Amino acid sequence: MQDPLVYLNGVFAPLSEAKIPVLDRGFIFGDGVYEVIPMYAGKLFRARQHMARLFRSLAAVSIANPHSEQEWMALIARVTSAYTADYAVSDQLVYMQVTRGVARRAHAFPKDAEPTVFIMTNAFTPPAAEVCDNGVACITVEDQRWLRCDIKSISLLGNVLAAQQAAEQGATEAIQFRDGFLTEGASSNVWVVKDGKLMGPPTNALILEGIRYGLIAELCAACNIPFEARRIARNDVFAADEVLLSSAGREVLPVVALDGQPVGNGKPGPVFRRLHAAYQDAKRA
Ligand SMILES: Cc1ncc(COP(=O)(O)O)c(C=O)c1O
DSSP, rough: OOOOOOOOETHHHEEGOOOOOOTTTHHHHOEEEEEEEEEEETTSSHHHHHHHHHHHHHHHHTOOSOOOOHHHHEEEEEEHHHHHHHHHHOEEEEEEEEEOBBBBBBBSSSSSSHHHHHHHEEEEOOOOOOHHHHHHEEEEOOOOSSTTTTOOOOOHHHHHHHHHHHHHHTTTEEEEETEEEEEEEESSEEEETTTTEEEOOSSSSSSOOHHHHHHHHHHHHHHTTOOOOOOOHHHHHHSSEEEEEEEEEEEEEEEETTTEEEESSSOOOOHHHHHHHHHHHHOOO
């Protein structure tokens, strides 16, 4: 097994040697936040936006940010360059996690805990061309998560259960609905195309604003694809010409089947193809 260098609380060490105390509040309560940044050819993609979201997540749960942006960048650079050197892989997915730290178990914040900071990276293989050519199947599920999905919290039980339902049905993603309206995937944002217009749910506390959310809005503007953020009813998802997913790891993917029914004509559509091409250009720019 690979044993890449990771960063944990001031120390760079092989992954197998990085250990946390069992009283870490991340372990006990899921009390922490995380971030995932894609890196292409050694260059982090949209790093500034990812760091801003990490800082927003930390502030939202009142964990003091342990590092300046410059310090974070230096820590990430050391982990990713070690991985590139050891494994000759310069497309990576960087994972960062901050928890409220180690303290005697009690729900309210401890007075003097130091945040636990962890950074690792893994090889990143974007979806294969045939996945983009054929599209993916998804299921729909009721959104059972809490009401602060805008925070990139490590408490992911609702997402985990939804993703497991999809996995058990051989689907790529579980698309969630709350009160009859589209929220997002278990680990992706979801987009709907009707009559040439791309629509996404509004960015409120019911979804995580993916870093690709803003990017897709920008790519739509550049490609002359009309874009609208609005509430999207379940019927509108099933009646869509195209449905797309986006996330750091999945980039942009076409959904061609929902609960076993074809989306549109059951093939990846023209809006997907234009956005996917624009995404490929943007990530290598
Ligand atoms: C619940 C959820 N929504 C949306 C996204 C997409 O965010 P991003 O584009 O920053 O990867 C993710 C990413 O993992 C996610 O977990």
